[in-house]
Amino acid sequence: MVSEGEFILKNPVWCPGCGHYAVLTALRRAVVKANLKPEEIVLVTGIGCSSRFTDFFRSYGFHGVHGRALPAAIGIKMANPRLKVIVASGDGDTYAIGMSHFIHAARRNIGITHIVMNNQVYGLTKGQYSPTSVRGFISSTSPKGNLEKPIDGVLLALSAGATYIARGFSGNLDQLIRLIEGGLRHKGYALIDVLSPCVTFNKLNTYEWFKRNILDIEQINHNPSNRLEAFKMILTSSKILIGLIYQSTEETFEDLMMSSIGGVPIDANISLGENNYENLIKEITSI
Amino acid sequence: MFFQLYRRQYNFSLDRKVYSLGILTFLTMGLDLFITIGGRAGDGSFLIGDILAKVFRFIGYDVLTYRDFPSNIRGLPTYYSVRASDKPIYAVKDFIDYLVTFELEAVEYFKRSYSENTVIIYDNSIKDIKDLDVKNYGVPFKRMSISSLGSELFKNTIALGVLTYILGIDEKHVLNILMETFMKMRKDILDKNIKAYRIGREYAIGNIEGREVAIKTIGRGGRLLLNGNEAIALGAIIAGCRFYAGYPITPATEIMELLIMHMPKYQGIAVQAEDEIAAINMIIGASYAGLRAMTATSGPGFSLMTESLSLAGMIEVPIVIVYVQRVGPSTGIATKMEQADTLQALFSGHGEFPRIVLTPGTVEEAFYMTTEAFNLAERIQCPVIVLIDQFIAQNRETVNTLDLSRVRIERGKLITSEVIGDYRRYEITDDGISPRTIPPVKGGIYLANSNEHDEKGYTAENPWIREAMVNKRLRKLEVAKKTLKELFPYKIYGYKDARIAFIGYGSVHGVILEVIERLNSKEPKAKYLQLMYLWPFPSEEINEFIHNTDKIYVIEHNAQGQVSELVKWTTGVGISKILKYDGRAFRPIDVLRVVENG
Ligand SMILES: Cc1ncc(C[n+]2csc(CCOP(=O)(O)OP(=O)(O)O)c2C)c(N)n1
Ligand code: SF4
Ligand SMILES: [Mg+2]
Numbered sequence: 001m002v003s004e005g006e007f008i009l010k011n012p013v014w015c016p017g018c019g020h021y022a023v024l025t026a027l028r029r030a031v032v033k034a035n036l037k038p039e040e041i042v043l044v045t046g047i048g049c050s051s052r053f054t055d056f057f058r059s060y061g062f063h064g065v066h067g068r069a070l071p072a073a074i075g076i077k078m079a080n081p082r083l084k085v086i087v088a089s090g091d092g093d094t095y096a097i098g099m100s101h102f103i104h105a106a107r108r109n110i111g112i113t114h115i116v117m118n119n120q121v122y123g124l125t126k127g128q129y130s131p132t133s134v135r136g137f138i139s140s141t142s143p144k145g146n147l148e149k150p151i152d153g154v155l156l157a158l159s160a161g162a163t164y165i166a167r168g169f170s171g172n173l174d175q176l177i178r179l180i181e182g183g184l185r186h187k188g189y190a191l192i193d194v195l196s197p198c199v200t201f202n203k204l205n206t207y208e209w210f211k212r213n214i215l216d217i218e219q220i221n222h223n224p225s226n227r228l229e230a231f232k233m234i235l236t237s238s239k240i241l242i243g244l245i246y247q248s249t250e251e252t253f254e255d256l257m258m259s260s261i262g263g264v265p266i267d268a269n270i271s272l273g274e275n276n277y278e279n280l281i282k283e284i285t286s287i
Numbered sequence: 288m289f290f291q292l293y294r295r296q297y298n299f300s301l302d303r304k305v306y307s308l309g310i311l312t313f314l315t316m317g318l319d320l321f322i323t324i325g326g327r328a329g330d331g332s333f334l335i336g337d338i339l340a341k342v343f344r345f346i347g348y349d350v351l352t353y354r355d356f357p358s359n360i361r362g363l364p365t366y367y368s369v370r371a372s373d374k375p376i377y378a379v380k381d382f383i384d385y386l387v388t389f390e391l392e393a394v395e396y397f398k399r400s401y402s403e404n405t406v407i408i409y410d411n412s413i414k415d416i417k418d419l420d421v422k423n424y425g426v427p428f429k430r431m432s433i434s435s436l437g438s439e440l441f442k443n444t445i446a447l448g449v450l451t452y453i454l455g456i457d458e459k460h461v462l463n464i465l466m467e468t469f470m471k472m473r474k475d476i477l478d479k480n481i482k483a484y485r486i487g488r489e490y491a492i493g494n495i496e497g498r499e500v501a502i503k504t505i506g507r508g509g510r511l512l513l514n515g516n517e518a519i520a521l522g523a524i525i526a527g528c529r530f531y532a533g534y535p536i537t538p539a540t541e542i543m544e545l546l547i548m549h550m551p552k553y554q555g556i557a558v559q560a561e562d563e564i565a566a567i568n569m570i571i572g573a574s575y576a577g578l579r580a581m582t583a584t585s586g587p588g589f590s591l592m593t594e595s596l597s598l599a600g601m602i603e604v605p606i607v608i609v610y611v612q613r614v615g616p617s618t619g620i621a622t623k624m625e626q627a628d629t630l631q632a633l634f635s636g637h638g639e640f641p642r643i644v645l646t647p648g649t650v651e652e653a654f655y656m657t658t659e660a661f662n663l664a665e666r667i668q669c670p671v672i673v674l675i676d677q678f679i680a681q682n683r684e685t686v687n688t689l690d691l692s693r694v695r696i697e698r699g700k701l702i703t704s705e706v707i708g709d710y711r712r713y714e715i716t717d718d719g720i721s722p723r724t725i726p727p728v729k730g731g732i733y734l735a736n737s738n739e740h741d742e743k744g745y746t747a748e749n750p751w752i753r754e755a756m757v758n759k760r761l762r763k764l765e766v767a768k769k770t771l772k773e774l775f776p777y778k779i780y781g782y783k784d785a786r787i788a789f790i791g792y793g794s795v796h797g798v799i800l801e802v803i804e805r806l807n808s809k810e811p812k813a814k815y816l817q818l819m820y821l822w823p824f825p826s827e828e829i830n831e832f833i834h835n836t837d838k839i840y841v842i843e844h845n846a847q848g849q850v851s852e853l854v855k856w857t858t859g860v861g862i863s864k865i866l867k868y869d870g871r872a873f874r875p876i877d878v879l880r881v882v883e884n885g
């Protein structure tokens with residue numbers, strides 16, 4: 001078995017106390033538990049403090065542009081569904097600039113394990129409000145308090161058709177490892193939204209605040225295979241739910257794709273001698 | 288002296304058999320027809336245009352079609368022109384020989400395109416046109432269709448019967464193509480169309496004086512009728528492209544439709560993304576994972592892609608982008624041609640990175656250059672843009688049988704088996720190109736990093752690494768320059784020592800060929816340099832070409848002369864621009880008139 005050390009490229013450098021440390025640790029442990037090797041993983045990130053994962057985690061890596069980690073990851077997964085494709089991104093990266101890709105990844109049910117480090121603020125650009133910041137949140141771009149309502153990635157994923165939806169908390173490492181491992185083992189798109197405090201720019205949603213405001217759904221009687229129940233739980237809970245909220249088994253994009261094209265694209269033989277293009281030419285040129 | 292000669296030729300050319308081909312054709316009595324079919328979307332004028340094009344191709348003629356249609360689906364006029372000749376043709380003709388129209392407004396619309404020899408055949412079901420000083424026949428297409436076939440749907444095929452009789456095309460060739468076209472449809476539709484064709488033909492025999500032209504079969508069959516979008520889709524699959532992502536946009540959509548239809552047969556996947564930003568990032572991802580990957584778009588979509596164009600440049604992932612220009616800015620006119628995004632294709636994207644911009648001038652070139660685009664992308668490890676416009680993309684022309692032995696697959700420094708020892712994806716090399724692994728190759732782990740990075744791809748900001756990496760990436764441009772010169776040695780048409788020089792690229796290629804043929808028909812006067820690629824900019828070639836010339840014309844479909852300015856910049860000499868930006872193709876005469884007036 002591969003050890004956790006194999007996945008260490010560098011020691012991370014975030015602000016001391018940043019929630020992202022725990023997420024990185026959890027990911028390293030989860031890939032070990034899921035029996036993965038560094039070569040067969042592609043870790044894809046966008047831009048943000050959270051997206052710096054690719055500088056610290058040893059595997060094939062793709063550090064793209066802000067908000068577009070998902071489409072790049074989708075391209076990788078479609079090309080070679082045998083790869084384990086993981087996306088690590090922030091709340092800004094995912095729920096603001098990359099919002100549409102998030103919804104479309106969920107509805108495609110493509111096999112990507114997506115970890116969103118949700119600190120309800122833009123960390124890397126030094127503290128602007130984000131789409132998950134609560135109303136009234138004070139930041140450099142909302143000096144008198146944020147006027148907008150926050151959005152809930154978990155609720156969106158549920159309505160968009162995601163088949164694995166969990167929420168973790170950086171202050172709860174064991175559960176986080178389990179949730180990520182579950183995502184890695186899941187067939188289809190898996191969202192793990194992680195409450196990952198930014199200790200520097202978000203003085204409101206701190207570890208202590210979360211401890212007071214979260215409710216572990218796994219401690220209460222919840223059936224994660226019931227979608228309606230999941231909606232009801234999210235919409236009626238006065239606290240932020242953590243744990244596995246929803247999971248179902250559905251055909252994945254890559255399965256449908258492989259059965260429609262008869263294999264894996266990366267295995268296609270492209271050499272000219274091995275392909276018969278005469279019919280293709282005939283079909284395309286006969287208007 | 289020169290202008291007099293030219294005028295003489297032009298006067299000559301009013302003889303209907305001669306006027307667009309000049310002296311040469313006059314001597315050989317070639318046949319060269321330009322037929323326009325007008326109607327409203329839904330009238331079926333495109334269908335009979337296609338049939339006509341196929342008939343001419345079948346009997347061995349060179350065919351070039353030109354579609355002039357609005358960007359909505361129904362209601363507005365659409366025009367389909369077919370030029371057919373027993374000699375090579377490259378552009379639309381100056382004047383219409385036959386206008387067949389279901390709508391009277393076409394008669395007015397084309398008034399600047401009539402010569403003494405134009406014949407108009409219009410639908411007079413509603414009314415006759417009086418006082419037309421062009422030879423014309425009113426034929427009740429619509430009425431005949433309704434009375435004989437119970438619906439006006441067949442008026443187009445009736446018109447085909449009339450037209451092909453006048454042209455003197457052998458009935459069996461038309462029937463052949465009619466069968467081929469309608470065979471896929473319901474039997475009664477085929478029967479009704481054949482009946483309609485016969486009605487038209489009988490009508491013409493009884494009412495229209497004799498055959499105007501007798502068209503002989505000239506045994507040059509076997510050629511293909513293809514447009515640029517089709518050529519590019521074919522080229523991509525044959526070149527081994529196995530991933531496509533795109534978002535529908537006129538006039539590039541057909542490429543995606545064709546690839547979604549055909550790529551799966553070759554174990555490839557073509558997908559419709561949620562937008563162009565997703566599309567380009569998907570192909571970057573697929574290419575990172577080892578597939579040859581492509582997207583196609585037009586101006587608005589390309590604008591969305593530019594951020595990630597820089598990403599591909601930075602992480603050195605090979606991608607091919609087909610850029611089909613249309614009229615801009617903004618939504619512009621979606622179904623019309625323009626070359627006003629040329630500078631955007633050359634210079635868009637933040638930061639400095641190598642790219643290659645290929646500019647095929649014919650459908651055939653679009654095919655071969657697309658196949659090379661994939662080699663270039665992988666060999667140089669950079670984005671390659673195949674830049675065409677709506678004219679090449681959507682107009683069909685006859686193309687010689689595609690020669691697959693001319694296609695090669697070269698994947699450059701790609702590593703697909705285990706790497707032993709220290710692997711550095713962005714190794715600083717002499718030519719700037721570094722070895723490229725793909726997951727899950729053992730020992731090949733690296734980071735494709737949009738941040739400036741070291742040789743392994745890990746984020747690095749120190750000044751010497753930064754400088755070395757910029758230099759490494761830009762060194763690849765030198766390789767690109769050399770490679771392009773070998774692949775596409777620049778072609779000079781006309782007389783090498785001519786004093787009048789033309790420069791052009793893309794969709795103006797054909798019109799310039801016809802222009803210099805006419806200019807040179809009496810004495811050697813003109814030459815033409817076709818720019819097959821615009822980036823790296825072919826400065827040396829241009830400077831060499833314009834040496835010892837008196838007048839340099841750069842011809843473009845845009846309002847500011849984008850490449851003209853680049854030519855000026857690179858040569859330091861005065862350039863005359865010949866520009867057209869009304870969304871319609873240059874006719875040779877448009878260019879000749881400018882040349883004539885100095
Ligand atoms: C196109 C583009 N716009 C803006 C930026 C600047 N930018 C970088 S990261 C970021 C926000 C990051 O916030 P989040 O995704 O929440 O990550 P965090 O830093 O909080 O972990 C922004 C706006 C950019 N890199 N690219
Ligand atoms: S700014 Fe916030 S998110 Fe970024 S490293 Fe510091 S604590 Fe973490
Ligand atoms: Mg954030």
